[in-house]
Amino acid sequence: MLELVSLTKKFGSFTAVDNLSLNVDAGTIFGFLGPNGAGKTTTIKMIATLLKPTSGSVRIDGVDAHVSPEEAKRYLSYVPDQPFLYEKLSGKEFLLFVANVYRLSVEETKKGIGECSADFELTPWLDKRIEDYSQGMRQRLILAAAMMHSPRLVVIDEPMVGLDPKGAETFKTRIRTAARNGTAVFLTTHQLSLAWEVCTRVGIIRSGKLVYDGAMSEISADGVGELEKKYLELTS
Numbered sequence: 001m002l003e004l005v006s007l008t009k010k011f012g013s014f015t016a017v018d019n020l021s022l023n024v025d026a027g028t029i030f031g032f033l034g035p036n037g038a039g040k041t042t043t044i045k046m047i048a049t050l051l052k053p054t055s056g057s058v059r060i061d062g063v064d065a066h067v068s069p070e071e072a073k074r075y076l077s078y079v080p081d082q083p084f085l086y087e088k089l090s091g092k093e094f095l096l097f098v099a100n101v102y103r104l105s106v107e108e109t110k111k112g113i114g115e116c117s118a119d120f121e122l123t124p125w126l127d128k129r130i131e132d133y134s135q136g137m138r139q140r141l142i143l144a145a146a147m148m149h150s151p152r153l154v155v156i157d158e159p160m161v162g163l164d165p166k167g168a169e170t171f172k173t174r175i176r177t178a179a180r181n182g183t184a185v186f187l188t189t190h191q192l193s194l195a196w197e198v199c200t201r202v203g204i205i206r207s208g209k210l211v212y213d214g215a216m217s218e219i220s221a222d223g224v225g226e227l228e229k230k231y232l233e234l235t236s
Helices: 040-047 069-073 091-101 106-119 135-147 165-180 192-198 224-235
Strands: 002-011 014-024 029-033 055-060 076-079 153-157 184-188 201-206 209-215
Touching (some): 002 040, 014 040, 014 201, 014 209, 076 135, 091 135, 135 153, 165 184, 201 224, 209 224
Parallel strands (some): 029 184
Antiparallel strands (some): 002 055, 201 209
8 A cells, every 4th residue: 555665865965764665555554663853754744745755756555656646645644743724714614625625525525524523523513613622622623634535545643642532542443443444554653552552563763764664463462561672772
């Protein structure tokens, strides 16, 4: 579903991402871990076509994302760490806007808004302006919008920002369900407990280089402690 081939991004003489290659299959929840400044967000922005690679390629469901970006983005949902929302719109108006961007039919739009609003407990807030939403409610709205068109690939940068414990559990449940239905999930997080709970596979990046890529079960079958130990070994 997602294939990164020798992906490199340089800013002048600084190499932010260095010859990164990996594959994420349909149904996989891939945790992309690393310290601040390791290259995680730069990688995600290249996947989402917001940054052009210096070299290498990004393929989404077989489509080169930087040769045919509009086609690739039909299969993609991207949730940045600091998402932008149109504050004067209501929650429903924002979801209708997103549905229009993805060219959903009237029936698909109605179904998507109904299901995702219920999943993220947004229904009572749909007619209120986004400017009245708390940070956690805004994050729920962004996540609902990302899932509304049943994407084949979901890319999320720090998904738990602002979510309360119930919202966090809702996110975990929804993302597991999406994976069971064949969606590939690529997420970054500094919360190793989240990675251990939901990810089936993890990659660890340090100074732009991928230093580990393997199944979560290869690191830790019993608890987050072994994941933390491996992470610290590879990033310290």
